[in-house]
Amino acid sequence: MTWEERWHPLREEWVIIAAHRQTRPWSGETIVRPSTDLPAYDPDCYLCPGNLRVGGARNEAYQGTFVFTNDHPCVGPDSPDPAPTGADVYRNRAARGVARVVCYSPRHNLSLAELPAGEIEQLLRVWREQYRELGSRPEIKHVLVFENRGEAVGVSNPHPHCQIYATNFVFKTIETEARVTQRYLAETGQVLFQDILKAERARGERVIFENDTAISFVPYFARYAYEVYVAPKATHPSLAELSERELGDLATVLKETLIRFDNLWQMPFPYVMVLHQAPTDGGGHSGFHFHIEFHPPLRQPNLLKYLAGPEIGGGNFLSDTSPEEKAAELRAAGNVHYRQIDSTGQ
Ligand SMILES: [Zn+2]
Ligand SMILES: [Zn+2]
Numbered sequence: 001m002t003w004e005e006r007w008h009p010l011r012e013e014w015v016i017i018a019a020h021r022q023t024r025p026w027s028g029e030t031i032v033r034p035s036t037d038l039p040a041y042d043p044d045c046y047l048c049p050g051n052l053r054v055g056g057a058r059n060e061a062y063q064g065t066f067v068f069t070n071d072h073p074c075v076g077p078d079s080p081d082p083a084p085t086g087a088d089v090y091r092n093r094a095a096r097g098v099a100r101v102v103c104y105s106p107r108h109n110l111s112l113a114e115l116p117a118g119e120i121e122q123l124l125r126v127w128r129e130q131y132r133e134l135g136s137r138p139e140i141k142h143v144l145v146f147e148n149r150g151e152a153v154g155v156s157n158p159h160p161h162c163q164i165y166a167t168n169f170v171f172k173t174i175e176t177e178a179r180v181t182q183r184y185l186a187e188t189g190q191v192l193f194q195d196i197l198k199a200e201r202a203r204g205e206r207v208i209f210e211n212d213t214a215i216s217f218v219p220y221f222a223r224y225a226y227e228v229y230v231a232p233k234a235t236h237p238s239l240a241e242l243s244e245r246e247l248g249d250l251a252t253v254l255k256e257t258l259i260r261f262d263n264l265w266q267m268p269f270p271y272v273m274v275l276h277q278a279p280t281d282g283g284g285h286s287g288f289h290f291h292i293e294f295h296p297p298l299r300q301p302n303l304l305k306y307l308a309g310p311e312i313g314g315g316n317f318l319s320d321t322s323p324e325e326k327a328a329e330l331r332a333a334g335n336v337h338y339r340q341i342d343s344t345g346q
Pocket of ligand 2: 177276291293
């Protein structure tokens with residue numbers, strides 16, 4: 001079965017072929033009950049403490065966060081050396097790297113939005129540690145931390161968790177951001193993201209929440225209806241450079257933002273969350289400003305933003321919504337999680 005990286009000569013980017021993962025468990029057809037009905041512990045969940053995973057390993061009886069190596073990795077240290085491509089125009093190489101899973105909490109039915117701010121801060125420390133450890137390995141060029149949340153993005157297990165892909169190449173979007181921010185710094189002497197923050201704070205109409213050192217906003221150029229950036233206000237290439245105070249403020253802004261997502265339609269809000277941190281390829285990346293991006297696929301409670309002709313075929317997004325209106329909706333969604341209100345009967 002094919003497991004390798006193939007170079008896309010037209011897009012100038014790597015494609016990971018991980019056909020061996022076809023054997024991974026498929027549970028996409030399971031109907032997930034509303035999260036209010038979910039138990040705190042599910043004996044059938046492969047992420048809950050003490051449970052057996054498909055690969056045969058047993059989870060620790062963990063109390064806080066729990067990190068383990070993905071049982072069905074798309075990149076791994078033992079991935080095979082690929083066979084010759086058979087054509088000069090094609091290139092390939094081994095899909096080397098590390099794929100891990102991070103459980104946010106032993107609680108099966110608790111979302112990131114519902115974690116206490118202190119536990120979100122602790123999770124930020126775990127992400128920082130993973131970035132440092134994996135990024136320091138010479139073969140690792142980038143550490144991608146991301147969470148796919150909800151069936152709309154293909155995840156049927158509600159247990160709060162994210163994934164880490166530490167790869168031997170830099171993901172395309174990060175590579176573009178690193179190149180663009182470096183050029184902007186060379187040409188203007190300014191950090192591009194600082195100028196974006198300045199513009200967003202000057203108008204304020206797309207800002208969702210901010211405190212002393214962190215902010216969240218729907219960017220002016222949002223491609224998805226409820227696209228949101230969460231960032232420290234000071235420029236740091238990655239989580240590794242944040243002070244303790246900045247970590248705490250960032251955790252607060254994350255929580256404020258996530259609660260508004262869930263409150264918007266009183267349902268677990270599906271999204272792809274991704275940490276954009278500087279590549280660990282030995283480059284300078286001084287103009288790179290660490291931030292977290294949310295790409296929610298829904299435009300309305302049961303209306304997906306379909307990627308079609310312009311997006312898939314042409315590569316540019318066509319958005320049917322106004323970033324200013326969507327930011328106003330999120331600001332107004334309230335900062336007490338709807339499940340908390342339900343349970344206290346307010
Ligand atoms: Zn679970
Ligand atoms: Zn970014």
